Amino acid sequence: MASIAIVFHSGYGHTAAVAESVRAGAAAVPGATVSLIRIQNDGTITDAEWATLDTADAIVFGAPTYMGSASGPFKTFADATSKVWMRGGWKDKFAAGFTNSGSWAGDKQVTLIQMVTLAAQHGMLWIPLGMMPGFNSSKGSPADLNRTGHFLGLGTQANADEGADVTPPASDHETAKAFGRRIAEITVKHRG
C-alpha cells in the first residue's frame, strides 16, 4: 500500500471541501490509503498527525490564498516543519499542492510557489497538476476541468458571497478528484 496525507488549512470551509475532493480522487485508486489532516486556525496539528505525515509516501499541501499568499495558519504549520527538515524526515517523499481563493487569479500562483518551495526545501519530489488548461478558447466554458489554467498545482475559485456547499463549482471539484487520482497513481506506481 502507498500512503497519501493531505494536510490543509481552511478558514471558512471552501478549501476543506476541495481537500475532500482531492481525498476522494486519491482514495479511489487501488493500493492507496489517504489521510486528511486539517491545520487548526492556530497553525497546529496533533502529534498523531505529525506521525502520519512522517510515514506518508506523499504529502499534499492545501491552503486558501489570503492577501496574496498561503493563509497565516498554513505558514505557521510550514514553519513548524523546520523540525522535520532538521532530520531530513520528508526527503524523497512525493509532494503536491492546491489552493483556493475568491478571484479567478487572486495571486493563487504565489501560494503554489510557496508550496513548491517548501517541498524543495524538504527535498521532496513535486507532482504538478498534469492537466491541460480549460476555458481558454472560444469553445471553452467554466464547466471545463482546470478552468483557472494552473500547472504547478490545483487552483480553485470560490465566489466570495457563497458558502462551501455551492462554491467552488463542480468543475473545480472534478479537477480536484482528477488531481487526487494522479497523485495516488504516481505514488502507488513508485512506492506501492
Ligand SMILES: Cc1cc2nc3c(=O)[nH]c(=O)nc-3n(C[C@H](O)[C@H](O)[C@H](O)COP(=O)(O)O)c2cc1C
Ligand atoms: C484575510 C483574507 C484574505 C483574502 N485574500 C485573497 C486574495 O489575496 N486573493 C483572492 O483571490 N481571494 C482572497 N480572499 C478570499 C478567499 O481566498 C476565499 O474566500 C476562499 O474561498 C477562502 O477559503 P476558505 O473558506 O477555505 O478559508 C481572502 C479572504 C480572506 C478572509
